[in-house]
Amino acid sequence: MQWREHITEVIAANGGIASRQELLTHVPATVLDGFLGRRTLTRLFPHVYCLTGRTVDDRLLLRAALRHAGRGAAISHTSALAVWGLVALRRPVHLTIDQAARRAGAPDLVIHRRLRFRVEAPQCVLRHGLPVTDLARSLVDSWPLLAVDDRRPLLLDAARRRLVTPFALLEALGERPNVGGHRALAQAIDLVHDGCESELEALGVLGVFRHRSLPPGIGQYRLALPQGGIRLDRAWPEVKLAVELDGARHHTSPEDRQRDLARDAALAAAGWLVLRFTYADVRRNPELVRRRVLEVYRIRQAQLRVG
Numbered sequence: 001m002q003w004r005e006h007i008t009e010v011i012a013a014n015g016g017i018a019s020r021q022e023l024l025t026h027v028p029a030t031v032l033d034g035f036l037g038r039r040t041l042t043r044l045f046p047h048v049y050c051l052t053g054r055t056v057d058d059r060l061l062l063r064a065a066l067r068h069a070g071r072g073a074a075i076s077h078t079s080a081l082a083v084w085g086l087v088a089l090r091r092p093v094h095l096t097i098d099q100a101a102r103r104a105g106a107p108d109l110v111i112h113r114r115l116r117f118r119v120e121a122p123q124c125v126l127r128h129g130l131p132v133t134d135l136a137r138s139l140v141d142s143w144p145l146l147a148v149d150d151r152r153p154l155l156l157d158a159a160r161r162r163l164v165t166p167f168a169l170l171e172a173l174g175e176r177p178n179v180g181g182h183r184a185l186a187q188a189i190d191l192v193h194d195g196c197e198s199e200l201e202a203l204g205v206l207g208v209f210r211h212r213s214l215p216p217g218i219g220q221y222r223l224a225l226p227q228g229g230i231r232l233d234r235a236w237p238e239v240k241l242a243v244e245l246d247g248a249r250h251h252t253s254p255e256d257r258q259r260d261l262a263r264d265a266a267l268a269a270a271g272w273l274v275l276r277f278t279y280a281d282v283r284r285n286p287e288l289v290r291r292r293v294l295e296v297y298r299i300r301q302a303q304l305r306v307g
Helices: 003-014 020-024 031-038 058-069 077-083 134-145 148-159 166-175 184-191 198-211 254-269 277-284 287-307
Strands: 039-046 049-053 091-097 109-114 124-127 130-133 218-225 228-236 241-246 273-278
Touching: 003 020, 003 031, 003 049, 020 031, 031 039, 031 077, 031 241, 039 058, 039 218, 049 058, 058 077, 058 091, 058 130, 077 091, 077 130, 077 134, 077 254, 091 134, 091 277, 109 218, 130 134, 130 198, 134 166, 134 184, 134 228, 148 184, 166 184, 184 198, 184 218, 198 218, 198 241, 198 277, 198 287, 218 254, 241 254, 241 277, 273 277
Parallel strands: 091 109, 241 273
Antiparallel strands: 039 049, 124 130, 218 228, 228 241
16 A cells, blocks of 8 residues: 555544644654655644645634644634634634643644633533533633624624523633723623623613613513514613614614514504614714603603503
């Protein structure tokens, strides 16, 4: 059998990649180095190779990184977010290992060390067959690595999709008291706890609904209607007042508008009044929004008192 066939078999048996140590059990070092010199093999990470010409997809790249790091490593930080489906995978790949382990990084690989890190629950899970830090930890770890404008929307979207809870995020934050951007991250987690599921709702809470001039409202208030259960962006159930924040993403088409009108009609039939505001309203003139909400709140309060 030719050496190339030996190498091809070893790499195929290992799912498209192989370490130098694995290859040296089948071919001499001089032969292996010759294949590397002729670029028959492609180095993905130090001492981890695939056949040249092989398409290197995200999964293969992550497996190669784990093979380089050895046992006790898990995909983490923004690389973990990619495995969780929240962002695209970008280099460098991020892995985490226990602080006592000794592993070297590489130009396209960052290895983080964590005290008492274990590739097991609750710190890690298997996702698509890959060891990855759990989502709450991945979001907290990634916070300082993400673009500032992307941080809070990404966390809110994960919460909206019910992928993570504010309690899990708080626990993960407690493990990283010195993480960069701690104050903004804590505020974002608090917004998730308050029911925010989008950046528009976060702006509404920070710029409008938490203002001292307004009575406290409830975010993502659940209400049962004859047509089924719904959630209101903000509600004051004591006066049956609801505020809906209309982002351009879900409230611009004729179908969206028709759905909003039907929803408002169902709420009106149940005795509720709905105020709608846009992203521009909340962003550019929060004071006007606050005044409008407070004005209607007081009117509703007076109406109910008379009634």
